[in-house]
Amino acid sequence: MLPIEVTLRLRFTQAIAAAFGAEFSADPQIKSGDPKFADYQCNAAMGLSRLLSRPPREIAGKIVDHLSIDDMFDTPQIAGPGFINVRIKPGWLTGELQSLATNAGELARGGVDQVSVPQAVVVDYAGPNIAKEMHVGHLRSAIIGDSIARTLAFLGHVVIRQNHVGDFGTQFGMLIRHARDTAMQGTEPRITDLDAYYKQASQRDKSDPEFAIQARQAVVELQQGYPEAVRLWRWIRDESRRHCRELFAMLGVQLTDADERGESFYKDRLAAMVEHLKGALAFGGDGARVGMDKVFHPSDTSPRILAVEPAADSAQAKGALESVEAVDRILEAAAPLVVQKPFLAESEGALCVFLPGYVDKDKKPLPLIIRKSDGAFLYATTDLAALYFRVQEDKNTAEDKRPLDCNWHAHRIIYTTDSRQAQHFAMVFDTIRAARWDIHPQSGAAVKLEHAPFGSILGEDGKPFKTRSGESVKLRELLDEAVARAAKIVAEKSPHLSPEKQASIARAVGVGAVKYADLRQDRTGDYAFSWDRMLSFEGNTGPYLQYTYARTCSIFRKAAADQPAVPPSPAVGELRLEHPREIALGRRLCQFSGVVESAARDLKPHFICGFLYDLAGDFSGFWEACPVLRAPSEAARSSRLLLCRITQAVLAVGLRDLLGIEILDEM
RNA sequence: GCGCCCGUAGCUCAGUUGGAUAGAGCGGCGGUUUCCUAAACCGCAGGCCACAGGUUCGAAUCCUGUCGGGCGCACCA
The missing domain is CATH 1.10.730.10 (Isoleucyl-tRNA Synthetase; Domain 1)
Incomplete structure (x- = not known):
C-alpha cells in the first residue's frame, strides 16, 4: 500500500505545476492535519504567496481548481491563512482495506510494501566487550539496533547484522597477564567467574604499575599472534561468547555467531590498512608528512609541527628540512594552528590522522590515533578496517562473506552506539571520506554512513542506572527480575491459565516490557528506567x-x-x-x-x-x-x-x- | 576553555523537520461491567514550551545571547 502522503504529494505537485508552472511545485508541504480540521493538509499556498505576490487564499483556490483527488478525498476546504484541508473518503478507505484484507500476502505484511531497490545495509550493534559479562550498558544498543535491523530487513533491504565485539582490546591484555599467575588455564570456569576474574585483573592493573606495563605488552603479544597469549585469549573469548548467545536468545535479539565479527577478525588487516591509508591520504598531505617525520623530536613535548598545513607544497616542506630553524619559521608562519586538509602524521610516536574541525581542550588539533606509540592498534584502526571491509573489499572465502554468500559492497552503514562516541564516529567517517573509501565500488555514489546514537539509562533518581552498591546491573539479572515481576502479575490476573502457560506469558511480557520501554522513547535522549512504569500495564x-x-x-x-x-x-x-x-x-x-x-x-x-x-x-x-x-x-x-x-x-x-x-x- | 546534545503539565515523554486553540500516559478527581479479556473504556483538572531578543504571513521548532543540566575533548572502547 502506497503511503497516502506520497500520493497526495504527487497530486498536489501536479496541481501546483499546472496552476503556476513546475518551478513552483518543488515542495507541496503536505502535513497530516489536526483531526479537528483535516486528515491531511497542504500548506504550500502561504509560501507561494511571496513568490507569486498574490494573496495566499487566492493561490490556494487556484491549486484546488487544478487538483484532482476526488477519487480519494472529499472536496478540499480552504481555511485560515490558506491551508488546504482534505478528508479521506470512507469509500476509498474501504476499498484500500478491503483489498488489503483479502490479499493474504499483503495482509501478512500489514500493507507495507517492499522497497523497489533493495540496498545492502550493515547494522553494527550490540558490540559488547566480551572480557566481561553483559550489563545494562549493552541493553539499548542490542534492543534498538535489533529493531532497526528488523525494520530495514522487513522493507526488503539486504541487512548485514554485525556484532562488533570487543575481543581484542586492552582489557584482554590485563586478563592474559592475570591468567599467567592464577593457573586457571586448565579449568573451565563459569561465566560468573569471569566477571569476578575481570575485577581482580582490573584491580591489579590499577594498583601495580609493573603489572600494567606487562598487561600492555600482552596486548601487543596477542595482536602479534604469540601462541601462549592467543591460547589464553581463546579460552576467555569462548567462555564469554556462550554467555552472550544465551542473552541474545533471551532478549529475542537476532544475532547469531555468523553475525559476530569482532576486533580480532580485522587484526591481520590492520597493518596493511594503515599503509593503504597513508597512500590514500598522501593526496592531501604528502608535504606535511615529510615535514612531520623529520621535524618531530621525541623530546619535543609541544609539537608545533601540527601547524603544518598539509597542502603546503612538497618542495617548500622538503626545502625547509635543510635546517630546523627554517622549519620553525614555516611553522610559526602557519599559526594559528588549524588543520586545513586531512592528513596522516606521526606525533609523539603515535600515528595519527589530523582532520579539519577537531581541536582538543588546548585548542590544538585533535588527532584520531590509529597506531599507538608502542605499536599497538586501537579501536579507531579497527573501525576503519571494518568500514573498508564492508564497502570496498572483494571477499574470497565463505568465512569473509558470511552471513551472506556474496560480496557486500554496503550502501549504507549504521552504528547503534552510545552518543558519547559521536565524536569518534564523526572522525572515523571523515577519515574514510578523506581517503575516498566511502565511494561505492559499483555505483560510484557515496555510501551513507550513519551513527544512530542513543542516551544513557538513568535510574529513577536521575543518576546513571547502577545497583545499590554502585556496580553496573548485570543484564541477566535485569531480565530475570523483569520476568519475575511479570509472573507475579500474570498469576494475579490470569489464575485460570496453566502454570506453563503463565510462565511463557510472563517471559514474553517481562522481556517485552523492558524492550518496549526502551524503544518507545526517542533514542537520542537519556532514558529513565522504571520498573513500575514499564510493568504498570497501563498506558x-x-x-x-x-x-x-x-x-x-x-x-x-x-x-x-x-x-x-x-x-x-x-x-x-x-x-x-x-x-x-x-x-x-x-x-x-x-x-x-x-x-x-x-x-x-x-x-x-x-x-x-x-x-x-x-x-x-x-x-x-x-x-x-x-x-x-x-x-x-x-x-x-x-x-x-x-x-x-x-x-x-x-x-x-x-x-x-x-x-x-x-x-x-x-x- | 572549546565542541556536541538537551531544557515542553507534579512525574515520564510525544510534537511528522516552520503551520491553526501545544498533545499522550502516569499520578489526582469523577464516571462505565447482566455484553466479544475491566491488564479496558469515557470525562475533568493541570502549560509564560528555561529566559531575553531576532528572522516572517506564522516559531516549542530556525539564528544570537543568557541561565541551568548531561556528555566528549592524545595513545581505553
Whole structure:
C-alpha cells in the first residue's frame, strides 16, 4: 500500500505545476492535519504567496481548481491563512482495506510494501566487550539496533547484522597477564567467574604499575599472534561468547555467531590498512608528512609541527628540512594552528590522522590515533578496517562473506552506539571520506554512513542506572527480575491459565516490557528506567499492546466457537465503514506503511511505538462501541471481523517483526 | 576553555523537520461491567514550551545571547 502522503504529494505537485508552472511545485508541504480540521493538509499556498505576490487564499483556490483527488478525498476546504484541508473518503478507505484484507500476502505484511531497490545495509550493534559479562550498558544498543535491523530487513533491504565485539582490546591484555599467575588455564570456569576474574585483573592493573606495563605488552603479544597469549585469549573469548548467545536468545535479539565479527577478525588487516591509508591520504598531505617525520623530536613535548598545513607544497616542506630553524619559521608562519586538509602524521610516536574541525581542550588539533606509540592498534584502526571491509573489499572465502554468500559492497552503514562516541564516529567517517573509501565500488555514489546514537539509562533518581552498591546491573539479572515481576502479575490476573502457560506469558511480557520501554522513547535522549512504569500495564507499554493483540485473537477464537461448522475465514466478506470508530480505526490502519517508512529513514523505532499505541487506542474505542460477534447484522459482523483481522495483522507486524517483541494470543 | 546534545503539565515523554486553540500516559478527581479479556473504556483538572531578543504571513521548532543540566575533548572502547 502506497503511503497516502506520497500520493497526495504527487497530486498536489501536479496541481501546483499546472496552476503556476513546475518551478513552483518543488515542495507541496503536505502535513497530516489536526483531526479537528483535516486528515491531511497542504500548506504550500502561504509560501507561494511571496513568490507569486498574490494573496495566499487566492493561490490556494487556484491549486484546488487544478487538483484532482476526488477519487480519494472529499472536496478540499480552504481555511485560515490558506491551508488546504482534505478528508479521506470512507469509500476509498474501504476499498484500500478491503483489498488489503483479502490479499493474504499483503495482509501478512500489514500493507507495507517492499522497497523497489533493495540496498545492502550493515547494522553494527550490540558490540559488547566480551572480557566481561553483559550489563545494562549493552541493553539499548542490542534492543534498538535489533529493531532497526528488523525494520530495514522487513522493507526488503539486504541487512548485514554485525556484532562488533570487543575481543581484542586492552582489557584482554590485563586478563592474559592475570591468567599467567592464577593457573586457571586448565579449568573451565563459569561465566560468573569471569566477571569476578575481570575485577581482580582490573584491580591489579590499577594498583601495580609493573603489572600494567606487562598487561600492555600482552596486548601487543596477542595482536602479534604469540601462541601462549592467543591460547589464553581463546579460552576467555569462548567462555564469554556462550554467555552472550544465551542473552541474545533471551532478549529475542537476532544475532547469531555468523553475525559476530569482532576486533580480532580485522587484526591481520590492520597493518596493511594503515599503509593503504597513508597512500590514500598522501593526496592531501604528502608535504606535511615529510615535514612531520623529520621535524618531530621525541623530546619535543609541544609539537608545533601540527601547524603544518598539509597542502603546503612538497618542495617548500622538503626545502625547509635543510635546517630546523627554517622549519620553525614555516611553522610559526602557519599559526594559528588549524588543520586545513586531512592528513596522516606521526606525533609523539603515535600515528595519527589530523582532520579539519577537531581541536582538543588546548585548542590544538585533535588527532584520531590509529597506531599507538608502542605499536599497538586501537579501536579507531579497527573501525576503519571494518568500514573498508564492508564497502570496498572483494571477499574470497565463505568465512569473509558470511552471513551472506556474496560480496557486500554496503550502501549504507549504521552504528547503534552510545552518543558519547559521536565524536569518534564523526572522525572515523571523515577519515574514510578523506581517503575516498566511502565511494561505492559499483555505483560510484557515496555510501551513507550513519551513527544512530542513543542516551544513557538513568535510574529513577536521575543518576546513571547502577545497583545499590554502585556496580553496573548485570543484564541477566535485569531480565530475570523483569520476568519475575511479570509472573507475579500474570498469576494475579490470569489464575485460570496453566502454570506453563503463565510462565511463557510472563517471559514474553517481562522481556517485552523492558524492550518496549526502551524503544518507545526517542533514542537520542537519556532514558529513565522504571520498573513500575514499564510493568504498570497501563498506558503506552509493551504489555498493553500485547494485551490489545491478545484481544484481537480472542475474537477469532470466539467466532470459531460460535459457528463450529464454518471454518474461521474472516479474510473474506465485504467491508463497510459506518460507525465513526470504524472509520477512525480504518484511517489509522492505512497510515502504517508511511510510519514504517519514516522510522526506517530516521532510524527511529519510537515512531512505530507511537503508531501502535494510537492504533491500540483506536481499536479499544472500536471494541467498546462496536460489538463484533453480537453485531446487529450479519453484514456488520463480517465487516467488523475484517477490521479485527487487519488490526491483528498490523499489531503482529509492528510488535513482532519490527520491534522484536513477542506476541501472545492469550494473556 | 572549546565542541556536541538537551531544557515542553507534579512525574515520564510525544510534537511528522516552520503551520491553526501545544498533545499522550502516569499520578489526582469523577464516571462505565447482566455484553466479544475491566491488564479496558469515557470525562475533568493541570502549560509564560528555561529566559531575553531576532528572522516572517506564522516559531516549542530556525539564528544570537543568557541561565541551568548531561556528555566528549592524545595513545581505553
